[in-house]
Amino acid sequence: MSGYQTGVLVILCFNIIAAYAVYLPLAANQLNLGIAGFMAVGAYAAAWLTTELNWAIAPAVLVGGGASALVALVVATPILRTQGIYLALATFALGQVISAVFLNLEVVGAAAGYQVPAYAPAPAVFAATAAIVAVVFYLSRTRFALYLTALKNDATVSELLGLNVRALQIAAFAIGAAIAGIGGGLYAHHFSFIEAQHFNVALSITTVLYVLLGGTQTVWGPLVGALVYTLLPEVLRVGAGWRYVLFALFIIGFMAVRPRGLVTPDLGRRLGAMLMRRARPGKAVP
Amino acid sequence: MTGTPLLRFEDVHLAFGGLRVLQSLDFDVRAGEATALIGPNGAGKTTVFNVISGVYRPQSGRVLLDGRDLAAVAPRQRIRHGIARSFQNVRLMAHLSVCENLMVGQHVKTNGLRDLLAPFRLMGNHRWRREAIDALAEVGLEAHADAPVGGLPYGIRKQVDLVRATLAGASLVMLDEPAAGLNPTETNALRLHLERLKARGITLLVVEHDMHFIDRISDHVVVLNFGRKIAEGSLAEVRRHPEVRAAYLGIEEAA
Incomplete structure (x- = not known):
């Protein structure tokens, strides 16, 4: 694999991790626009642990994810009182606050950024991404995912059926934050340098964009969204300077044709039926 | 056990701003029976369901389940205490x-x-x-x-809604217009289903407009109008009640 290909794959991995960090709360009907802030917490925590305390990378990254989840748990109670557009604004503001804190925190380099000597090579990033995808796919087959879909469909009825809607929303928010934190920690150790400006609003918003592009109704959506978002601009390099214009047109086109995202449960069922037909050509499907 | 009240409304008042939707409401739902809640549109029938399931909190009065005040039980905990419901508009x-x-x-x-x-x-x-x-x-x-x-x-969705309401091991199942929109075959199947639930000892509280259906399944009828109970008894008894006739037929009651 060429250095270029490896580089693109690494970016794809970070985009997939970020996508799932956004997807989990979104599955519980919460738009988290501050995901970059949670990545920053994981990135700085893990980087500080390996640099200052000489921790190994793996435990440091996991603790970074834990730190991010902890921040989510602390802020969840006030933040998740808001709903809809207000929740989006509250998480947006939170992301800004976190970023601003690291911009001023001398112990991790403040505005000058933070050097991270411990290095996580590309295969480590691939393996960690595979593990995160596996965990999210596992979650999608549990009742936890079922409850999230239920409360997204109808929170009142879910509550009357005995679901603890708030606890479920907090759990989804915190698990999403943990994934973001792990992604941030990996990022810090792969690129060997982090600065607060990287974890900005644009990062949060583009992540939400490709999750919506992929679709939020199935666990495949964020994966496909991240793939398209990462790989399409590379394919469009043939368009030279017009590359991002073409990319934007593609995105608008996708959204117009598939407003619920590229991957929907309906598409899954249709594909399943098609495969069944292929497997048993003798049987007619009505 | 039949006869003892499973659920009791005691002087329940509920108002939204100046609009009084339940006024001094008292009634019992006896264990193991099917109690029907009838009344014209806007009488407060669905509101009674919403008070029982905790969507609304009454301003005064008590709602008791097996003698226990439901005010202390959070809405999502109520299903654990055996309260389940179906919805008027089938909320699956x-x-x-x-x-x-x-x-x-x-x-x-x-x-x-x-x-x-x-x-x-x-x-x-x-x-x-x-x-x-x-x-x-x-x-x-x-x-x-x-x-x-x-x-x-x-x-089919209505039937699924009903199955969902009974699956959690409920002792009291509230059904909001279960027969509305069903054809005669489906209505008959529903009636048989409710009979099976009663045979299992499940108490039913039913809001319904189909009097024929109510006649077949209910043991006791409570009539509401403008948030007040105006009559209760068997369907034949409440039918004869002058206030019920006035509420349904719009006849001014003679003083």
């Missing part, structure tokens, strides 16, 4: 399959720290799924188990 989760809709309600069977991680176990062919399919088979709907609810005909 359209994106989930029939079986998944039923499994959401089974959640209440878990309890305590031991089951804290229960939601993180795989659903696959879990006992809950098999129980849900068995419950569907009882009403002949097992073929629809994996169909998304959103695409099913109204009659």
Whole structure:
């Protein structure tokens, strides 16, 4: 694999991790626009642990994810009182606050950024991404995912059926934050340098964009969204300077044709039926 | 056990701003019986359901379940105490399959720290799924188990809503217009289903406009009008009541 290909794959991995960090709360009907802030917490925590305390990378990254989840748990109670557009604004503001804190925190380099000597090579990033995808796919087959879909469909009825809607929303928010934190920690150790400006609003918003592009109704959506978002601009390099214009047109086109995202449960069922037909050509499907 | 009250309304008042929707409401729902709640549109029937399930909190008065004041029980805890309901407009989760809709309600069977991680176990062919399919088979709907609810005909969705309400081991099931929109065959199947629930000792509280249906299934009828109870007794008794006739036929009551 060429250095270029490896580089693109690494970016794809970070985009997939970020996508799932956004997807989990979104599955519980919460738009988290501050995901970059949670990545920053994981990135700085893990980087500080390996640099200052000489921790190994793996435990440091996991603790970074834990730190991010902890921040989510602390802020969840006030933040998740808001709903809809207000929740989006509250998480947006939170992301800004976190970023601003690291911009001023001398112990991790403040505005000058933070050097991270411990290095996580590309295969480590691939393996960690595979593990995160596996965990999210596992979650999608549990009742936890079922409850999230239920409360997204109808929170009142879910509550009357005995679901603890708030606890479920907090759990989804915190698990999403943990994934973001792990992604941030990996990022810090792969690129060997982090600065607060990287974890900005644009990062949060583009992540939400490709999750919506992929679709939020199935666990495949964020994966496909991240793939398209990462790989399409590379394919469009043939368009030279017009590359991002073409990319934007593609995105608008996708959204117009598939407003619920590229991957929907309906598409899954249709594909399943098609495969069944292929497997048993003798049987007619009505 | 039949005869003792399972649920009791004691002088319940509820108002939204200046609009008094329940006024000094008293009635009993006796254990093991089917109690029908009737009255013209806007009489407060669905509001009574919403008070029982905790969507609304009355300003005064008490609602007792087996002698226990429900004010102290959070809405989501009420199903654990045996209160389940179906909805007037069939509020199933359209994106989930029939079986998944039923499994959401089974959640209440878990309890305590031991089951804290229960939601993180795989659903696959879990006992809950098999129980849900068995419950569907009882009403002949097992073929629809994996169909998304959103695409099913109204009659089937209503039945699924009812099965969901009874799956969590409820002792009191509230049914909001269960027969509305059903054809005669479906209505008859519904009646048989409710008879089976009663035979199992489940208490029913039914809001319904179809008097013929009420006549067949209910043991006791409570009539509401403008949030007040205006009569109760057997259907024949309340039919003769002058205030009931006035409420339904719009005749001014003679002073």
